[in-house]
Amino acid sequence: MTIHALIDRLIAREGGYVDHPADRGGATNWGITTAVARANGWQGAIRDLPRMRAAEIYERVYWRGPGFDRIATRAPVLAGELFDTGVNMGTATAIGFLQRALNALNRGQADYPDLAADGAVGARTLAALDAFLARRGKAGEAVLVKAIDALQGERYVTLAERRPANEAFLYGWLAGRVS
Structure with missing residues (x-):
């Protein structure tokens, strides 16, 4: 399975925006936390993180x-x-x-x-x-x-x-x- 297929499956499982009160990591979008998004240059609201940007973060930070x-x-x-x-x-x-x-x-x-x-x-x-x-x-x-x-x-x-x-x-x- 390619990294792109792995990322697609991961994002499908993680879904879009989530802000579960018990999650110490806080709000996520596509499974990416606000902290990770910020560390990778995202300045907007985590709710607005584009799926493509999340996929780029996954490939760069968690694969390569x-x-x-x-x-x-x-x-x-x-x-x-x-x-x-x-x-x-x-x-x-x-x-x-x-x-x-x-x-x-x-x-x-x-x-x-x-x-x-x-x-x-x-x-x-x-x-x-x-x-x-x-x-x-x-x-x-x-x-x-x-x-x-x-x-x-x-x-x-x-x-x-x-x-x-x-x-x-x-x-x-x-x-x-x-x-």
Whole structure:
């Protein structure tokens, strides 16, 4: 699936303008918060953010910026999952989940050196991913997606347990995926 298709599915799921009283992030449009829109040059009301501008932010900030485009050339389904996780939890968290999963699946560093879970896609993370995929193939990509889903789900449940107002969002968080 291309980034444009991923963004289209994400925007369809997020919908237009939303201002839920329990959402600490405040009002959103197309899933983009006011803070993110402002950080990316939008000065108008979030309600007026054009869909095309939201799509540009998603591609630049949540796809190319963290390097998910480089992961997509190796493992497109994994890149889609990282994009989804990055939009919802931050790109550094998504990458950290990948790095943790690669470390845990590394058989005691038999396949590649363990990674620092630094939340950045760099040469070492890509080399570890390449080595993992060379050993495990397409089935390995599916296992990484499952591991990231598990880490993401655990984080969502913890957020709802720690802040009961987040229970309003838990079902949607767990049900929603773009990949």
